[in-house]
Amino acid sequence: MVDLLEMDPELVNDEALSLQRESKVKDRAWRREEMKMKRRKLTNAIPVRACLVLGALLGFSFGGAQAEEYKLKLPFGLEETAVVIPADNPLTKEKVELGRLLFFDKRLSADSTIACANCHLAKFAFTDGKPVATGIRGQKGGRSAPASFNRLFSSEQFWDGRAATLEDQSIGPFINPVEHGFANHDQMVAKMKKIPGYRKLFQEVFGREIMIEDVGRAIASFQRTVLSGNSPADRFDQGGETGAIPEAAQRGLILFREKARCTKCHSGFNFTDEKFHNLGIGWDDNKVDLGRYLVTGHAEEIGAFKTPTLREIARSAPYMHDGRFKTLKEVVDFYNKGGVKNPHQDNLIIPLELTDQEKHDLVEFLHTLNGEGWQHVTAPKSFPK
16 A cells, blocks of 8 residues: 655755765676576465464464465565565464455445555556556545565555555554545444454454454555566576567566666566665756654655566556556656766766667567566455345
8 A cells, every 4th residue: 555645845944955965775786697697486384383483482373273274375576485474374274364355345435435455456567557646535645556466575655665564564454644644543442343354354263353454464565475486588588488588578678677777676586686775856847755764864865765666557647656657668868868967866877878679679668567476466346245
């Protein structure tokens, strides 16, 4: 779920703007080996049984003895070793299904009009297709809805990374006045306790009354099953299928790794370094969002935002944290110019001098990153009464 926080440009005071950041990011050799992983079909379940055992030893409650382990299967191209599943929240079928119900239920908002799914639609790669997200009473925030698939491989969440876990992220928007609109989590839980069906399900899954922490555990569990992999790019680059992507996209892949420098930030199997960078968004029109700085207070992170995955990127327009670019061509043009210069711009962002043909080929490659692993997600036919 997206945070609809909108920053006033006046928050960027003269003192902050005058600070000269000391770059902590060093140029690294391209991680070509990460893009050439040995082909394998991951059909075995992630070993969450170990999490169940560890959780039991640490005293965590997972509900009744009938809980069935969720057999998570990763599409080709995704790395099992990068999976993030907390020991106190192993995947079970019952918990994932409960999370699906909560994700789609509009009653989990102050006026029963907004569900998590409102901002995370499958047809838009689990974004909403809008520049900025919309919450209760049509209120609009200042940041776009980030894609909510492949969260299985990430810890820090939101554009600014202020949620340390997916569980924390899953309950944050409920008490945002622009999003779900509850005054606090107690108010939300009180509303849920008036629904006997949910009280019953929480007893079955967690062995106790509804707690906001368990709401987060359930929604996070569901989100960890929404994946994207086995794209044409995976099959070409890792699988050796020479005809999986067209020649223009093949040229674009070389550009992606080399001249266009995309792998400086969009690295690894999930096409993200999971770090925060200042590209210059907002510095050209006096609409600067302080971004990561609001979380850490570090001057060098003024205007920095998390690198999003590029998987499903052709489906998730518009682009950037404020949704300012409508097309991938606009995004490539922006990077080609070297972003927007400002006192805190990441030193990885430089002019690229791509030709028109090279920009076209790069966009063609980005279109080959649409994959599978999320198509099973559908809205429940009914909700607990």
